[in-house]
Amino acid sequence: MxxxxxxxxxxxxxxxxxxxxxxxxxxxxxxxxxxxxxxxxxxxxxxxxxxxxxxxxxxxxxxxxxxxxxxxxxxxxxxxxxxxxxxxxxxxxxxxxxxxxxxxxxxxxxxxxxxxxxxxxxxxxxxxxxxxxxxxxxxxxxxxxxxxxxxxxxxxxxxxxxxxxxxxxxxxxVDSTGEQALSGMIVSVSEDEEGLVTCLDETRHGLENGDFVTFTEVKGMEALNGCEPRKVTVKGPYTFTIGSTIGLGQYASGGIFNQVKMPKVLSxxxxxxxxxxxxxxxxxxAKFDRPATLHVGFQALSAFQTKHGRLPAPRSTTDADEVLSFAKNLTSEELNEDVLKELAYQATGxxxxxxxxxxxxxxxxxxxxxxxxxxxxxxxxxxDSLESLPTNLPSEEETAPVGSRYDGQIAVFGKSFQAKIANHRQFLVGAGAIGCEMLKNWSMMGLGTGPEGSIQVTDLDTIEKSNLNRQFLFRPKDLGRFKAETAAGAVAAMNPDLVGKITTRQEPVGPDTES
Missing domain, CATH: 3.40.50.720 (NAD(P)-binding Rossmann-like Domain)
Known part of the structure; x- marks a missing residue:
């Protein structure tokens, strides 16, 4: 509809x-x-x-x-x-x-x-x-x-x-910040070409260059009240200018500035x-120069894929060297070769x-x-999240595909890592919006799916209607059910390897439930 x-x-x-x-x-x-x-x-x-x-x-x-x-x-x-x-x-x-x-x-x-x-x-x-x-x-x-x-x-x-x-x-x-419009009390407005507005002592105006304001309750310079929005130039935390105020009269007292959200046209x-x-x-x-390298790197990956009809193989030095060669042909700027090679190594990840x-x-x-x-x-x-890589990087053999649902992860971290997280035991407190996302990610990763692995989830809450538009593991038929058990069932359906591996509770976490 x-x-x-x-x-x-x-x-x-x-x-x-x-x-x-x-x-x-x-x-x-x-x-x-x-x-x-x-x-x-x-x-x-x-x-x-x-x-x-x-x-x-x-x-x-x-x-x-x-x-x-x-x-x-x-x-x-x-x-x-x-x-x-x-x-x-x-x-x-x-x-x-x-x-x-x-x-x-x-x-x-x-x-x-x-x-x-x-x-x-x-x-x-x-x-x-x-x-x-x-x-x-x-x-x-x-x-x-x-x-x-x-x-x-x-x-x-x-x-x-x-x-x-x-x-x-x-x-x-229509609104570039999404924040509520600002307002504040003023104590003076100069009558000159600059139109300097001074705010109440110790009250920061919070405005930025390019903002627009109008005024109410100004005495002496009444022409400002309800005026067309005027563009702001910030002079300090308590002062800003609004352009010429010549001929508007002498400011006497009072006044409130009100920010006006103006549509912004972006090209x-x-x-x-x-x-x-x-x-x-x-x-x-901390990675200020990284985007320029990756901008070339992603283009080089595309060139490699166009030539070979595939992406570089995991940890293949031959393929990585070819991607690096494509990258060097695209720019004369200095590139971070280690990052480019890592991009090629992980391309199928x-x-x-x-x-x-x-x-x-x-x-x-x-x-x-x-x-x-x-x-x-x-x-x-x-x-990029290269910090997530282990100190000892996996080999080409370790990252080769095995024909499983986890090949995309094995291509980055290797088979040993996959076996390690499969036997990991994880405890999750809360199965709300973030909890649902965490469970979904763990399910896709294969976390806790091994012989010694498990996931425990605890959440006292039941599902209500407003949960449905952000806690994506729940459906209208689940209204009134416990979040933990419903979420566990949903992710086990996503990855059958988790069946029997998730335990759910409806208990708070605290001294009373320690064991």
Whole structure:
């Protein structure tokens, strides 16, 4: 069903209706007329789709006609062993649709090997590409950029992630911060070209350059009361200027400034242009130079894949050297060769926790595109978690695929690591939104699935309606049931290796329950 103003379910969306981020009903209404296309529903794509469906847009359509492989089961939590061989998109749609009855989830049909095309993306308000070759990304983005359709491309390769945003040459952001408008008392306004406003002693105004304000209750310079919003230039924590006040009279006393949220028009570069002159969103200032290296590295990976029809093999020095050669041909700048080789070594890696991080980030960007709320990321995000690697790196033999659901993880950490976490014993307190995500990730990783492994979960709460739009292991049929036992059953269905390995409790953690 379509979601219009009258149909917004306050019981389901209560936690996001009253957040400044969503601007309440106004943002929800903008989201409720947005049709989103997600291309590729492996581990990363399904994370993005899951988050968007839960948040509540008009519709989500997925495109992925490729047949399911056993390796997909290691990160795509809506696939089952009996689904192997069937089209990924067709299978994912049914389980995605269970997340939110108000959001239709559709499958865009296609044949195995059939890539997405411009004709197929027409009619959508946001287009998201995952695991799509760079050449095809450029083709699709050329059209979306010309037609002002927000476009996002994302990939994960082992412990590395990449996101690119292009919301078009003229994207209007109605509220770039999502915070409540500021206000404060003033004690003087100068009558001159600068128009210096001074606030009450020891009361910081909190404004930034480029903000806009208007005034009320000013005496002596009454022309400022209800004036058109004036642009602010910050001079100090207690002072700012608003432009010429000549001829407005002599300030006498009183007055309150009120910040006015003004729409901000953002101009994004196309993917083709951004490849040559990228703008990086820095997520870790300890790795300030890393994005430039990874920008070249992901292009080099794409060149390798185009040439060979595959990604570099895990820990293959021959393949890594070729990727490095491609990278050096792309730029004359100095590159971090160790990082580039690690990217090549991990290219076939597919990790559920990394997909959750990048998938959550991309889903937020989709909601920004739909709601025009909050400033979008500009324009490239490159992320890595190389700190997660062990001191002694695995060998090529140790990371070779074995034909199991865990091959994507083995490609990064090796078979010994997989055996170690399988026999790990884990205790989780709380099966709410974060608890559900943790259990899902552990399930995909195979944590606690070995002969000596186990997972224990405790949570006193039962499931209520407002939980359903962010605690994704629960369904309407579960209302009133205990969270711990319901979540445990859901993740055991995702990975049958966990059957009999999860113990649930409804007890608090404290001195009274120590044993």
């Amino acid at each position: 379509d979601v219009d103003e009258a149909q917004i379910d306050e019981g389901l969306y209560s936690r996001q209706l009253y957040l400044p981020y969503t601007e309440g009903f106004a943002a929800m209404k903008r989201m409720a007329v947005s049709n989103v296309l997600i291309v590729g529903v492996k581990g990363l794509g399904v994370e993005i789709a899951k988050n968007i469906v839960l948040a509540g847009v008009k519709s989500v359509t997925v495109y992925d006609p490729e047949p399911i492989k056993v390796q997909d089961l290691g990160t795509q939590f809506f696939l089952r062993e009996e689904d192997i061989g069937r089209p990924r998109g067709e299978v994912a749609v049914r389980r995605l649709a269970e997340l939110n009855a108000y959001v239709p989830v559709k499958n865009l049909p296609g044949q195995p090997g059939q890539e997405i095309s411009v004709d197929l993306v027409k009619g959508f308000q946001v287009v998201v590409l995952t695991d799509v070759p760079l050449k095809k990304q450029l083709e699709i983005n050329d059209w979306t950029h010309q037609n002002d359709v927000p476009f996002i491309a994302a990939d994960t390769r082992g412990l590395f992630g990449s996101v690119f945003n292009d919301f078009g040459p003229k994207f209007t952001c 994004f570069k196309s993917l083709r242009e951004s490849l040559k002159s990228p703008e990086f969103f820095i997520s870790d200032f 597919d990790l559920s926790p990394l997909n959750a991080v990048i998938g959550g980030f991309v889903a937020q960007e989709v909601l920004k595109a739909c709601s025009a709320k909050f400033h979008p990321m500009v324009q490239y995000l490159y992320f």
